[in-house]
Amino acid sequence: MSNMRLKLHIWRQSSPNAQGGLKTYEVQANEHMSFLEMLDVLNEELVGKGEEPVAFEHDCREGICGTCNMVINGNPHGPQRGTTVCQLHMRAFKDGDEITIEPWRASAFPLIKDLVVDRSSFDSIIQAGGYVSVRTGSAPDANEIPIGKADADEAFDYATCIGCGACVAACKNASAMLFTGAKFSHLEKLPQGQVEADRRAVAMVDAMDEAGFGACTNQYECSAACPKEIPVEAIARLNRGYVRASSRGVSV
Amino acid sequence: MRILRFLNSSIGAKVTMAVTGLALSGFVVGHLTGNLLVFSGREAMNDYAQWLKSLGGGLWIARGGLLAMFILHIATAIKLKRGHKQARPVGYAYQSTIQASQASRTMILSGLLVLGFVLMHLMHFTFRAIGDHGMPEEVLADGTHRHDVFGMLVAGFENDLYVAVYTASMIVLGSHLSHGLHSLFQSLGLRHEAYTPLIEKAASAVAWLLALGFLTIPWAVRLGFVSAEPLAQ
Amino acid sequence: MNLDANIPSGPIEKKWDQRRFDLKLVNPANKRKYRVLVVGTGLAGASAAATLSELGYQVDAFTFHDSPRRAHSIAAQGGINAAKNYQGDGDSVHRLFYDTVKGGDFRSREANVHRLAQVSVEIIDQCVAQGVPFAREYGGTLANRSFGGAQVSRTFYARGQTGQQLLIGAYSALSKQIKAGGVRMHNKKEMVDVVVVDGHAKGIITRCLRTGKLERHHGDAVVLATGGYGNVFFLSTNAMNCNVTAAHRAYRRGAAFANPCYTQIHPTCIPVSGDYQSKLTLMSESLRNDGRIWVPKKQGDTRAAADIPENERDYYLERKYPSFGNLSPRDIASRSAKEACDAGLGVGPGGLGVYLDFAASIERLGEQTIRERYGNLFQMYGKITGENPYKTPMRIYPAVHYTMGGLWVDYHLQSTIPGLFVAGEANFSDHGANRLGASALMQGLADGYFVLPYTVGDYLAGQKPGQTNDSHAAFAETENESRARLERLIGVQGERTVDSFHRELGKIMWDKCGMARNKQGLEQALQEIPALREEFWQNVRVPGSGEDFNQELEKAGRVADFLEFGELMCRDALAREESCGGHFREEHQTDEGEAKRDDEKFSHVTAWEYKGVDNAPVEHREPLVFENVKLAVRSYK
């Protein structure tokens, strides 16, 4: 098991309005640890020394809940493609590396403490239209509407979004188009979701704009940083859907 | 109003950029085609300019449209840029880019430089307020006068400073269009598994060919491939 | 303590229909006068909150997560069962019912399980209508796979991310209701206590995890859908923040806790790699459809897997349980792996692992098919171990995964505190001593979409709306107690970190109340845990203050509850002098090492009543009556 000594520069900010800054720490890690376990080790040391541990959010630690979020050397979720930071292992680093760790930066994701930000703006986008309006108990038999495997698979690809916000963090414009496009495309790909597609497009884009995300200028960083590798096709679909809905005069 | 809300939305802004960008690109292509007549000699070039002029009202309408496209394109670009600043007031201390092209990340800069170029260019050849432009008029066999566009071009590019400025500007334009020409497909929601990669390659090829095409003119003059006989007055 | 399960009379197939007809209804115009507090937004909570709100009740939903979509349900991988019989392979409501009762080793309540099997079919319809992209056949119909403990294919799945897709479905239904104004969503609010007014649950106290503020919320009924307590073992497949606090606090307020010792150890998890390890990762049971489990026949065989010839491998599940083979139920598969490793046949560092080998399937079906079925799991394995499971077999080892025990509830999912309902993994109701794969998702959604909306209504119909508000003395009292406790935690200012206590508790639990238990170990644990708890309150160090975002304080509160609750588990395990399902008492096994039930003495639910931290809880029993299945030795041979 190879050990490594690392120098970390971590954004520390005690509260939303406090002045923050990068602080430097040293930590001993080994290659089998996950990145977050490396931070656990640091935090245990800090608590031991009577200092405040670094606040960062995480939960499932297996890349599915979308809770973990930090920018590592400028890359959301770190250097490995298609990987959340909780799945990132220290194998990706080597002895003596310096690592800068910063929070997601976007005004629609206000900072709460250290590396923790508030992503409720994503919820508000879903609340605006990221659903099929079907009351419990009113559904027809599940096999009544056949859906081709290819369509179901494609819908699934979009539906794998974990709502982590890395797309926003990566985009130079802090745009949420990949997230919003993924939800729109997931539902648009299925007959159940098509019925409300127009309304959904308009409502979700309105909510997205209102939350203060930037616009997309097609730089595709989002998709490259996305741990679920959601394709930018999602954005094209949303553009199309929004134009279609607007041309039909749909508003919400 | 739905249409206003549309234009005001982030996607509406993208569509505006795409449509105006496409229109501007259309102008650029047409303009290059016209300008390349310089290689067919004074006669052809000046005939073309004269023909354009003869369109009269039509030309003014086209110019008005072009101006409107420019203004919309630029105004929207600036609005977007302001939005982006607001969307990320605090940047990253450690900056890194995974795969976005240089061109895509500098659209506003390349766009503003193109704007600067166009303004300079208008001063140069349209208002003839700066640089060299040779003798203004050509006298035809039948005794009538017409604008000697050919002579103006040649005279204009005998100045090394202008060749340099045009060269730099065309590289900037190439960069702007190398992203812009395929980006507009994505903005309009036109994406296709098989065609998109082709479009991306083609767009960037077209962009650089356009830039190169423009560049042949100043350099042909500079290197002496194209020169103008002094006009008989 | 009244443990009347309130089961309807009549034939089992008719019970639920009859009950639904008999339930009291609330007049539609009056529904909006009632407020229901739903704690937890996993599958059970989100579906309940959305449906109650659709019906017209005012709902307040709470989660300690930053969004309802992050509940632990999101991590479920393999699938969800339903008796659709789309495969025409002989499935039926009755078979699902039977399999579940048998899988639970005859320690669950028949009527509940039957209802679960009945509504299972509606769940799939509902989810598909919401846009859940289940796997499909080329012809466009839904696909199924098999799961442990069943000989039919009744598991619906969405690659290896079924829980995610189902939760997003429920979350979207919830989001729709939030937008419509029917649900007030409270993110980042942790429930720290239940408020009981005149014997009824009428509110909760929450702590805002961002600001540290304690808040009172009142309602006409409270639903707890707060998940399971597997993290009492420190290392488990549960998400890091799963905890027992909500259930334990309700227990302290008088709700009986049923069968706390029933924990499920999942056979296929990635082995531990070091002492910094923070959690264990599950490799879905669905992998056992195509993977074969084996160990070398020779002790201490250090050859690479590929170099061990076929005849020197022991495919022990196929050998011992020929008819279920690699798809034997979880408790059996886990114990067999432990046996193999205890016998020195384990593979990998430390010898705590067995192989899960896909070579044969890859040869038969091609790598592409395997990739389609399990791509994301293989990828996950690769990321964690740095090995390529397409080339070398996976190494797996059992890990704590699910807790069948939970707050005691009757047929209406109502706890022993009237007005306090419990749904999902947090209750004890449907899985007996062992849960079959793909049945937790089914239960969570059944409870939330199809049971609570009726039974909560029945309770509310008997209550005057808005009876209490938060100025009632009970709210002030409960809030003060919560505040005092938080202050005490911060006030200790000792030497040890919260995690160090949690790790130590986890080790005690795993060693003495884990995959195999015995009297001596449990008795030791009952000495060690109170001592550790004592030390915790003397020597824990929680930095920072209670007035802002403080993750150490969050953890400390949860670990403090685990330190009480672990003791209850051991007590329950000690009291149950038999082996059943996930509860394996070494003293009670057959000659072949299989679990030996004692139906004479233990065919009951054990429900514990709290009597104070330092006093022994009181044991109550709800007898289990089996009228529709015959008690039998569970055999998967």
Ligand SMILES: Cc1cc2nc3c(=O)[nH]c(=O)nc-3n(C[C@H](O)[C@H](O)[C@H](O)COP(=O)(O)OP(=O)(O)OC[C@H]3O[C@@H](n4cnc5c(N)ncnc54)[C@H](O)[C@@H]3O)c2cc1C
């Ligand atoms: C790795 C893994 C894979 C699994 N795979 C499968 C599978 O394939 N099939 C299957 O059927 N089952 C599976 N399970 C089991 C299943 O996922 C869970 O049992 C089920 O999802 C639990 O759902 P729930 O709604 O009861 O609770 P959870 O999803 O755990 O939700 C609990 C909710 O309560 C909230 N909460 C808890 N305490 C508080 C508090 N004090 N205050 C406020 N909010 C609180 C949380 O924020 C959360 O919203 C798996 C489990 C694991 C660990």
Ligand code: HEM
């Ligand atoms: C080396 C390249 C170029 C040459 C030689 C060239 C030449 C000319 C000439 C000769 C004119 C006409 C002047 C007149 O008749 O009044 C003109 C006008 C113009 N050019 Fe160019 N041009 C070049 C590149 C460009 C580029 C790249 C752009 C835009 C991005 C551009 C934009 C314009 C505009 C807007 C006008 C005014 C048109 C009008 O009067 O309606 N030119 N150019």
Ligand code: HEM
């Ligand atoms: C002849 C001149 C110009 C042409 C042909 C042109 C063309 C284009 C095209 C085709 C696009 C792509 C649109 C899309 O992605 O949908 C684009 C984008 C852009 N242009 Fe221009 N442009 C010109 C001038 C300018 C000027 C003067 C500016 C000045 C500010 C500018 C700023 C931008 C910006 C910021 C973008 C990116 C917007 C986006 O991609 O959404 N452009 N341009």
Ligand code: SF4
């Ligand atoms: S699109 Fe990708 S990066 Fe964005 S929130 Fe979803 S999973 Fe995260």
Ligand code: F3S
């Ligand atoms: S990086 Fe940003 S610019 Fe668009 S394509 Fe992605 S949102």
Ligand code: FES
């Ligand atoms: S902690 Fe769940 S995705 Fe990282």
